[in-house]
Amino acid sequence: MAVTLETDLSRVLGAKTAKAMAESLDLRTVRDLLRHYPRRYARRGEIARLDDLQVGDRVTVLAQVRKVTSRRMRNRPGTLTEVTVGDGAGQMQLVFFNRKFGKLEEGSWGLFAGTVGEYRNSKQFAHPDFHLITGDDDEDWARALIPIYPASKDVSSWVIQKSVKLLLDATGGFGFVEDPLPEDLRSRHGLLSLAAALLDVHRPTSAEDVERAQDRLKWDEALTLQLVLAARRRAAALEPGTARPRRSGGLLDAVDAALPFSLTEGQREVGEELAAELSRDQPMHRLLQGEVGSGKTVVALRAMAQVVDAGGQAALLAPTEVLAAQHARSISAMLGPLARAGELDGDPAGTRVVLLTGSLKAAPRRAARAAVADGSAGIVVGTHALLQQGVEFADLGLVVVDEQHRFGVEQRDALRAKGERPPHVLVMTATPIPRTVAMTVYGDLETSVLRQLPSGRGGVASSVVPVADKPTWLDRAWERLREEVAAGRQAYVVCPRIGDDETGDDETDAPDDADGAPGDAKGGDDRRPPLAVLDVARALDEGALAGLRLAVLHGRMTPEAKEATMRAFAAREVDVLVATTVVEVGVDVPNATVMVVMDADRFGVSQLHQLRGRVARGKHRGLCLLVTEARETTSTGQRLAAVAGTSDGFELARLDLETRREGDVLGAAQSGRRSGIRMLSLLEDEELIAAARTEATALLATDRGLADHPGLAMEVAALATDERAEYLEKA
Ligand code: ADP
Ligand code: MG
Numbered sequence: 103m104a105v106t107l108e109t110d111l112s113r114v115l116g117a118k119t120a121k122a123m124a125e126s127l128d129l130r131t132v133r134d135l136l137r138h139y140p141r142r143y144a145r146r147g148e149i150a151r152l153d154d155l156q157v158g159d160r161v162t163v164l165a166q167v168r169k170v171t172s173r174r175m176r177n178r179p180g181t182l183t184e185v186t187v188g189d190g191a192g193q194m195q196l197v198f199f200n201r202k203f204g205k206l207e208e209g210s211w212g213l214f215a216g217t218v219g220e221y222r223n224s225k226q227f228a229h230p231d232f233h234l235i236t237g238d239d240d241e242d243w244a245r246a247l248i249p250i251y252p253a254s255k256d257v258s259s260w261v262i263q264k265s266v267k268l269l270l271d272a273t274g275g276f277g278f279v280e281d282p283l284p285e286d287l288r289s290r291h292g293l294l295s296l297a298a299a300l301l302d303v304h305r306p307t308s309a310e311d312v313e314r315a316q317d318r319l320k321w322d323e324a325l326t327l328q329l330v331l332a333a334r335r336r337a338a339a340l341e342p343g344t345a346r347p348r349r350s351g352g353l354l355d356a357v358d359a360a361l362p363f364s365l366t367e368g369q370r371e372v373g374e375e376l377a378a379e380l381s382r383d384q385p386m387h388r389l390l391q392g393e394v395g396s397g398k399t400v401v402a403l404r405a406m407a408q409v410v411d412a413g414g415q416a417a418l419l420a421p422t423e424v425l426a427a428q429h430a431r432s433i434s435a436m437l438g439p440l441a442r443a444g445e446l447d448g449d450p451a452g453t454r455v456v457l458l459t460g461s462l463k464a465a466p467r468r469a470a471r472a473a474v475a476d477g478s479a480g481i482v483v484g485t486h487a488l489l490q491q492g493v494e495f496a497d498l499g500l501v502v503v504d505e506q507h508r509f510g511v512e513q514r515d516a517l518r519a520k521g522e523r524p525p526h527v528l529v530m531t532a533t534p535i536p537r538t539v540a541m542t543v544y545g546d547l548e549t550s551v552l553r554q555l556p557s558g559r560g561g562v563a564s565s566v567v568p569v570a571d572k573p574t575w576l577d578r579a580w581e582r583l584r585e586e587v588a589a590g591r592q593a594y595v596v597c598p599r600i601g602d603d604e605t606g607d608d609e610t611d612a613p614d615d616a617d618g619a620p621g622d623a624k625g626g627d628d629r630r631p632p633l634a635v636l637d638v639a640r641a642l643d644e645g646a647l648a649g650l651r652l653a654v655l656h657g658r659m660t661p662e663a664k665e666a667t668m669r670a671f672a673a674r675e676v677d678v679l680v681a682t683t684v685v686e687v688g689v690d691v692p693n694a695t696v697m698v699v700m701d702a703d704r705f706g707v708s709q710l711h712q713l714r715g716r717v718a719r720g721k722h723r724g725l726c727l728l729v730t731e732a733r734e735t736t737s738t739g740q741r742l743a744a745v746a747g748t749s750d751g752f753e754l755a756r757l758d759l760e761t762r763r764e765g766d767v768l769g770a771a772q773s774g775r776r777s778g779i780r781m782l783s784l785l786e787d788e789e790l791i792a793a794a795r796t797e798a799t800a801l802l803a804t805d806r807g808l809a810d811h812p813g814l815a816m817e818v819a820a821l822a823t824d825e826r827a828e829y830l831e832k833a
Contacts, residue, residue, distance in 0.1 A: 105273045107133035107280075114272055115265050119257075123265070126254035135265060136279070136300050139319065139780055140249030143312065144213060162215040162250050162259070165189040167208050175199075187214060195226040211235040213248060213260065233260045247306050266304045276300050282813030283321065287797055294318040316781055317790075322817070323782045324791050328798035329808070329818045331545030335387075336802055338546065343385035344414065344523050346499050348377050352411035353453060353480070356440050357404055368392075368552045369401050375550055376405045376528065380412075380500065386526040389540070392552030393751050394532045394715025401552070402502045402530060403433060409526070410453050410480035414499025417482045421505050423459050423661045424668055424684055429504070430457035430483040432690070444478060453480030460487055461661035500526045532712060536755050538784040541791050562714050562724035564746040566702070568739065570731045579698055579727045580646035586696045587650055587677045591722065593696035595642065595680045596713055598704040600656045601634020633700045639680040647678060655681040683709065685716055695722045702728035703738045707758040710745050759785055 105114065109132045112120035123129040129138055144164045165187035172183045185196040185206060196214060216230025251262040270276065276297040283293065294302070294314055302315035348354065365373065372390060379386040392398045406416035418433075420426040433455055434441040440452030448454075456470045456479040473479035477496030482488070486503070529547065540549055567575045583593050639654045653676040655667050664684070670676045672691050679685065679694075683705075697717045702710060710728065717724035728746060732738040744757055782791070801808065808815035 105132055105269070105278055107131065107136070107278075111135060111265075114269050119261065119265060122256045123262075126256045127252075132269065135262075135269065136276070136304075137780070138251060138262065139303055140251050142250050143247035143306065143309075144250055145247050161218060162213055163187075163189060163194075164211070164213055164248055165193075166211045167206055168193060170206055170208060187212075195221070195224065196228075196230055196232075197221070197226055198229045201229070205234055206232075215259075231258070233258065246308065247312070249304060249306075263304075270301075270305070280813055282811070282817050283325070284801075284811055284814070287325075291321065291793065293321055296322070320782045320787060320790055321794060323780065324787065324794035325798060325814070326817045327542060327782075328545065328791070328794045329801065329814065331542075332795075332798040332802045333807075333818070334546040338387055339384055341385055341524050343383050343526065344499060345381055345383040346409045346412035346414050346526070347381040348408050349411040352407070352451070353437070353440060354404060354407040354411055356452070357407045357436065360436055360438065361400065363556065365400070366397065366552075366554050366556050368554045369397055372401055372550045372552060373404055376401070377408060380405060380408055380526055385524045386528065387547050388528050389535075389547040389549045390528060390530045390552065391535055391540075391549060392530070392532060393555060394712060395718050396532075396552040396555055398504075398530045398532070398552060399429065399432070402504070402528060403436070405528060406481055406500060406502065409499040412499065414497050414525075415474070415477060415480055415482060415495050416500040416502065417484065417488065417495070417498060418502045418504060419484060419486050419488055421486060422657075422684060423461060423485055424655075424664050425505065426459055426483050426485050427457060427665050428668065428690060430455060433481060433483065441481075454478055455481045455483065458482055458484040458488060458493065459661065460485065498525045500528065503527070503529045505530065505532060532715065532751075536752070536759055536784070538788045538791050539759070541795055542784065545795070562718035562726055562749065564714060564726040564728065564749075566734070566739070566742045566746050567727050567729045568732070568734050569729060571734050576729060577646070579729065580642075582725065582727070583647070583678070583696050583698060584650070586725070590693075591695040592671065592674065592676070592691065592693050593678045593698065594685055594694060594713075594716060595638060595678060595698045595700065596685065597635045597638050597680065597682060597700045598632035599634040600658055600682055601636040601638075602658065632704050635680050635682055638700060642678070642680065650677045651675065652678045652680060655679055655684055657682060657684055683713065685713070691716070692721075696725045696727070698727045698729060700729050701731075702742055703730045703732045707741065707745055707754050710742075711749075711751055711754050756785075 110120070111123055111130060111132065111134070114120075114132065115123070120130075123135070127138070129135050144162045166189065167185060168188050169186040170183065172181050174180070175182050180200040183198040183201060183206075185198070186193055187196060188194075196216070212232050212234040214227060214230045214232045216227030219226050219228050249259070249263055251259040253259040253262060279297040279300060281288070281296040283296070287293075288295070293299075294317075296318070299315040299318035302311040303319060306312045306315065376386070376388070379388065390398055390401065392401075402418065406418065409416045418426075418429055420429055437452060437455065439447060439449040441455040442448030443450055443452040443454055454473055456473050458467070458470045458474065462470065470479070471493060474482050475494045475496060482493075482495075484493075567579050569576050583595075586593060635654050635656050639652055642648075643652050653667050653670065655664060655671075659667070667676070667679070671679050671694075674693060695717050697714055699705065699710065699713060705713070714724070714726035717726060726746075728742050730739070730742055732742065734740075734743070741757070745754060748754060784791075801811070801814070808818065
């Protein structure tokens with residue numbers, strides 16, 4: 103039979119099995135089956151490790167039946183069958199109720215899959231699933247490693263195993279599988295051929311086989327992905343943009359003269375990088391990562407000033423109205439008369455800074471839009487929604503996207519369509535992005551990093567307040583807060599929920615609560631509801647913080663009320679701001695030095711790091727207290743301890759990646775069978791991803807592109823058009 107990767111499985115496996123595979127596992131072609139890799143491998147000797155397993159773990163063991171005994175149950179009707187199985191290294195009990203076991207004979211070998219339970223202090227499986235080894239598959243079962251596949255109720259792991267064997271027999275090996283990877287690339291990286299790797303991953307004889315096969319199969323995934331991204335970068339580089347070269351004697355010089363501090367080394371370097379790129383007639387696509395408080399805003403402002411000097415407009419997009427308003431305020435303050443060109447006291451050499459948000463009243467909104475459309479507003483500050491509202495720019499030269507680490511490819515594309523020619527784009531984030539994520543999710547952007555914090559910062563000390571273990575510490579926390587306020591400082595108290603009794607009570611201004619995956623507020627568990635801003639504020643006002651000036655801030659207040667509250671806080675008319683995560687990003691009140699996070703376990707690692715960045719902004723040392731009911735010894739308690747223990751954002755980003763499932767990082771599609779990413783791990787395969795990125799860039803460096811590599815071109819085309827590419831947009 104002539105089999106190719108596209109051959110329908112029904113021709114190899116027969117209609118019945120093929121139908122079950124298609125329906126329950128979405129496996130339709132030979133390619134689908136071969137790319138359905140084992141999740142792990144069962145081996146003899148595993149029972150010995152059962153002691154390490156937790157009750158509730160699901161495992162599959164390969165073992166031999168030693169003893170079968172059946173008896174009537176005393177307290178209820180029916181029989182109980184106990185089966186002892188062993189694998190040479192250890193043994194365990196299987197328990198079945200009311201089943202006939204003609205086949206379970208002493209001496210036979212089989213695979214037993216079940217959930218580890220405990221009975222009278224010994225581990226057991228209660229009615230496990232099993233498959234006995236029969237004469238037909240002797241050869242298979244004699245193997246050292248038995249593949250365990252992702253399976254379904256209708257198609258078990260052993261059926262898949264058998265199907266692969268059938269395919270192998272029908273085709274005389276996987277010789278028909280053509281290798282998409284260029285020969286020289288394979289030899290450079292010491293990779294198996296695809297046929298050999300598939301054979302080894304499905305039918306390995308040793309752990310080394312598996313490892314080498316996986317190495318090769320990961321390459322397929324990483325390279326295809328990087329080729330898609332490299333193609334995007336290349337296409338973007340060929341787009342015509344408008345050069346916005348630096349000009350002296352303009353806004354940029356005025357900004358530099360007005361800065362109350364000198365730039366850090368990093369700010370200067372990144373500034374030069376941006377200046378050079380803005381001067382080219384290819385649109386810039388750059389991601390600026392910088393620790394919380396590293397001073398990204400001023401870097402962005404200087405880039406915007408350069409563009410204005412060159413006759414263009416710059417838009418700064420923030421994730422929330424609070425933050426947009428704050429940016430508009432601080433930029434206007436910094437520019438002084440230069441921000442009021444055309445007004446009586448304005449400097450005619452300057453420009454206008456306008457704030458354009460959804461909540462503006464009709465008249466000022468019309469005026470703002472007009473200023474954007476006729477070009478008199480050189481700097482436009484708004485929320486991300488600005489782009490969807492059909493705002494017309496006279497000549498949009500630069501878009502800066504602030505604090506948006508989930509600004510996907512699709513949104514970036516929409517943005518580029520804004521001007522006649524695509525504008526330059528700068529995406530800024532304070533959430534440190536592990537290198538692998540930067541290379542995948544943001545693989546089409548160049549990156550710059552600001553590692554250094556401006557000197558003279560007090561930094562922030564964090565500690566966990568475990569109220570279950572140490573109840574008195576909470577009182578001490580409020581005392582500390584009072585001391586700071588007495589010394590003239592201000593404080594935040596952050597809660598996970600608003601608490602105004604509306605349904606779906608979670609704070610909606612939180613950028614994305616997927617961040618909080620472990621211990622997410624709506625985790626569907628039976629814990630008490632998370633603490634709410636309104637309740638906590640009331641309780642503090644009447645109790646621990648009585649006499650202090652408290653205010654609340656959350657996403658369901660009107661924009662005017664939010665703005666007024668932030669202003670009052672910035673003006674020190676409020677001592678303590680009880681808020682949701684609306685204060686998470688960007689909010690800049692250097693006099694605030696204490697943050698108490700209630701129910702800290704309900705927040706994600708990165709979120710907590712962001713939050714405490716709010717109290718590390720001034721010259722005074724900040725204090726962040728993570729209040730939790732989680733016990734210190736639990737994994738949640740340890741996660742919080744890790745956050746308290748380091749201020750290295752990159753280390754925390756890694757921890758975050760570990761605690762969230764990777765699927766959350768890449769978007770939901772990643773966990774699907776069709777994601778194209780099955781084996782590659784963002785945590786473990788950093789080197790491989792980096793190498794694939796280099797290869798991909800090299801492969802696309804010539805005008806011939808992938809013309810000489812039709813196999814690769816096909817894989818790339820499949821990924822680029824497929825729903826598989828979706829996660830690139832969604833992440
Ligand atoms: P982030 O990178 O988190 O957005 P910001 O841009 O809000 O940080 O800057 C944080 C604070 O640091 C602001 O008050 C800003 O004025 C100040 N800042 C920025 N650059 C410097 C510098 N080079 N020296 C001292 N302070 C600076
Ligand atoms: Mg910022």
